[in-house]
Amino acid sequence: MLKRIDVAEVQLGMFIHKLDGNWLKHPFWRTKFLLTDEQILADLRASDVDGVYIDVEKGEDVGARSGEPARRRPLISGDSGGSGISIVDRARLDRLHAQPISRPPMGNAVAFDPRSTTPLSVAREVGHAKAVVAKASRVLAGVFEQARLGKAISKGQVEPVIEDLFASIQRNPHAFNGLMRIRRENTSLYAHGLAVSALMIALGRQMGLPPDHVKEAGMAGLLMDVGMGHLPIDVSTILDDLSDAEREIVQTHTTLGYEFLNMGGELSEEVARVCLEHHERFDGSGYPNQLVGDEIGLFGRMAAICDVYDSMTSDRPHRPRIDPNAALAIMRGMEGQFDEDLLDQFIESVGVYPIGSVVRLTNGRLALVVDQNVDDYTRPRVWSFYDIGSRRVIKPEDLDLRLCKGRVEIVCSDDAAGFEIENFPAIREMVFNSACKALH
Template sequence: MLKQIPVAELQLGMFVHKFEGGWFDHPFWKAKFLIEDADRLAAIKASRVRSVVIDTEKGRDLAPSGATPTEPFAPPSPPAAARIRSIRQRTAVQLTATTPVSMAQELETAGAIAEKARERLNRAFIAARLGKALDVRKVEPVVSDILASVRRNPQAFSGLMRCKLKNEAVFRHALSVSALMVALADRLKLPAQDIHNCGLAGLLLDIGVNYLPQASDPPGGDYRNLEARVWQSHVLLGHRALRNDGDLPQLVLDACLFHHERMDGRGFPQACQGEEIPLVARMAAICDTFDFHLTGSDRTQALDPAAAIAAMRADEGAFDAEILRAFIETVGFYPVGSFVALSSKKLAMVIDEDRKDPMRPVVQAFYSFETGERIRPYRIALAHGNDNERITGIADLTGLDLPDHAQLRELVFLSAYRNHAEA
């Protein structure tokens, strides 16, 4: 039987079925667990949660009125009390560390988050590759960091992932999709817990590649270059691994299983259509495909971010139209990292969004089409500058004496913010 009680009445031996309030109100990843020690009970009471739902079939019920509990609550030990203070402080930081900041201000933090996240994912993926049970708790803190970064600046983390070369493909993809999922969920105004779970789903969408047969490892490590039958098996392998974890939200399991399905039934593994595909999987399909377009494979050419958006809009019937529209509003019609042609015959790259005018982002001009030469880079806030300067379209870099697209993107992006910081 489920019963809502004030948190002050919570006791050892009770089974927490649900916290009332947002995910940021309590310090626990799992929302369902048995309270077996005084430290955990004290931590719940130290949080901002005011009430919980308990399951009396899985744990203790409230004692009858006037009765004395058989296991009275004992005050936490001094070390536990210190941890409780730490929980309070950490929760306060989570609540206040999402004040909006500029792209330049967030980039250093985003870089540190990405590096820490890469290390955590690396350990988890290696363990999976060795046949060990998946411990999602070891990668879950990554979601909190990414969510806070996206809340401070929606473009910095995913923009950095797009424009940084030294990111192993699997890790970069996981981090990028996680950040895109969080930003999209935020745009769709999903509940706080669902936003968090969307970020976790993004990290784990392709966990199944770590369970592919060792003999199927492709040259260069890009599993998408495998035979289609082998590559597609990663979906069911990943879903089984996550399901065996035993305590993951259904939302995460659905994203893993259905993110390669398409609205018109062209996807796999079940060829689902329309509303048969869970909402989170429709979101994941868009975020995953967008990032896939940016990197390409042996069979497909890597696309400019703006070209990736155009390709997805042109793929009629594949994606949920309303969610795709929200996604474009999230990343911008010209996402960070897009090469664009300007009306002044200059080549530029998008380095930041303009939240009030998405069609006129901030760009860094660095090449003249008229002279065929590089120019001294300069920044243009198109929404606040000369009205005659505008984007005329996605730039074609074919035949230009410039580094390859990925290297050029990193050079322009990092130099833009290095120069901006020094200015």
């Protein structure tokens, strides 16, 4: 029997038959399921769903909310005189009572080890990556604030963040960086450092650097912009069209950061040097010292690539983000500015079509890249969400292009902004989160 209830009345153990409301209002594409996950319950309650239809024959009824016994689907059927239970069903019931009760898992029965490096799919790792972002953001907000006030950064403060990032990227090299491309709120200084740190770790891993060197690279990316907090101007107001005087001031963040990290004495010269070198360019066109080629340290050359990529693919107060695939194409066109061998390795580490990219398909749809196929980065897993012909958002379709065998292929990367899709950032985030839940 179906019953419509308010979202606030939904409880674990209920069988969700239907979500009442437009599919754009909620993050679920699968609407018939037994609700056993506390995170899914929280997501449902936080959504804009108008109401929920539950099937009380397959799961809990609302009676459990007020302390009444929950009504469940009958375990037995048939009739045998006044007892109402057949002999066969009585035997089944006796066997059932003799067995231990098996209940659905309530949340995570076994605590997850955040330092585990056991490989996971993107869908499974994204949830852990979100926890890393939340934890790291709390730590880094305090670290960057104390740095702004002139208090030295200790290695012990930031090492746990690096260890968590390193473990996440070992479990899946694409999940964390894909999450940072999808997130709508990614504009703070420490969020940029966190994203660059993850990209540095993924690049170092792709290059085959020893684990200790990979973690050092991540530390360097995390702290490379710490000098911004020592500028005599508000960096949140900085735009592209700076005056010459403003530009000279902003460029001093490289030397200020280098001097500040050396002052603490706990961080290596290689980490501090990246503060100084991440704006240097391979052809000598960078600053502050116009270094050329291998005069720039390895971590500095890596950071130049990771810094530009994250800046391009993140929203800024003065401009919207660029699609990840388009950003890679632009960087390819910046001839001479990057170490070409490292740029090739970087593209290999994020994928030809990085997670979060919007692509146009041969079936006339726009799709979001939600996972990589490590055997063929040109054919990622995508979820289509927009019909180009009718110019409307559609219910997403899961397509693993590697398995489509040519029936559906990528035509090119595309810019969703050109289609004037209303509230596209929210749709992009919702499609990605829903894909992860469906593929978990």
